[in-house]
Amino acid sequence: MAAVTNTQSFWEHLDVLRTAIVKIVAVAVVFGIAAFLFKEELFAVVLAPKDDGFVTYRLLDHMAAWAGSAVEPFSVRLINTGLAQQFVIHMKTALCAGVLCASPILYQLFRFVSPALYDNERRYVVRMVGGGYAMFGLEVLVSYFMIFPLTFRFLGTYQVSGEVDNLITLDSYISTLVMMCLAMGIVFEIPILSWLFAKLGFLSADFMRRYRKHAIVIILVLAAIITPTSDVFTLSLVALPMWILYEVGILIIDKTCNK
Incomplete structure (x- = not known):
């Protein structure tokens, strides 16, 4: 059975779409501002994988101890090389967190297109969008707790010589984390x-x-x-x-x- 016919004009449809987009952007901005204000909590989560006390590293230590070996502790120092770079990174990170937290509001776009779909098409779209969102959320967790920490620990402690110290920039750290999350989000x-x-x-x-x-x-x-x-x-x-x-x-x- 087809969906209920919508007799709105083109401009009325466009106005509904604009309203949905405005709601999505507004919610993302609100969450972004909240993330910006809670700077300590935000970066406590974002920077957690750089410390050897992170849950993934503790799990690896327990596995190594169970196998009868030991994992050496590591320490990687992050540095900043630009005058305004920390403030810019703070804003970008807060914006990314806001978009991530507001992503469920994307159902507004589905509400916009759903009246034009048949019942079977609507079921497919619901499954695809719901499954896609669930897979993206799973990917963020996998990337944050497994792929990025293992990558960071390996590359952050790798040395061609003991005379060369690793000083990782904050921008490089954040960019790698965000890029890997987005890239793996598509992969998932x-x-x-x-x-x-x-x-x-x-x-x-x-x-x-x-x-x-x-x-x-x-x-x-x-x-x-x-x-x-x-x-x-x-x-x-x-x-x-x-x-x-x-x-x-x-x-x-x-x-x-x-x-």
């Missing part, structure tokens, strides 16, 4: 996009299996592009989840689209 949408393309008839599980080797090559190329560094360790941390998600996409298509 692979199962959702696979399901959608399969539903639309553009993709099949057999096709994905047939071209698995080609996909692995593409995954390695994409991982090399989206990683902020050029080391094999970070490349592997990014490429492995991409390959796993590719396989998950095949399983999802088998379970939901081949019945």
Whole structure:
């Protein structure tokens, strides 16, 4: 059954869209201002992975102790090299936190387009948007608690010589963290996009299996592009989840689209 017909004019539709966008921006700004005001709490979370007391490192220490070995403690000092850079980074970080916290308000855009959808189309869109948002949230947690800490610990403590100290800039730290979260956020949408393309008839599980080797090559190329560094360790941390998600996409298509 089709959705209820909307008799609004083009300009009325445009006004509804503008209202939805204004609400989204307003909520993001409010959350961004709140994050800016709570500077200590914000950067306590953002800078936590740089300390060896972070939960991921403690877990690694426990695993190493269980295996009968020891992990050396590490210390990485962050520095600032620009006069206004800390203030600018504070604003950018608060804005990113505001957008992340306000992201659920994006349902306003769905409310705008949903009247034009048929019931079956609406169900697909709800599943895709809901699943995509859940996968993005999962990616943020995976990137924050696993991929970024392991990358930072490896690269932040790597030395070609004991005479060369690592002094990581705050800008480099924040940029790497944000870039990895955003890049992996796109990567984690692979199962959702696979399901959608399969539903639309553009993709099949057999096709994905047939071209698995080609996909692995593409995954390695994409991982090399989206990683902020050029080391094999970070490349592997990014490429492995991409390959796993590719396989998950095949399983999802088998379970939901081949019945």
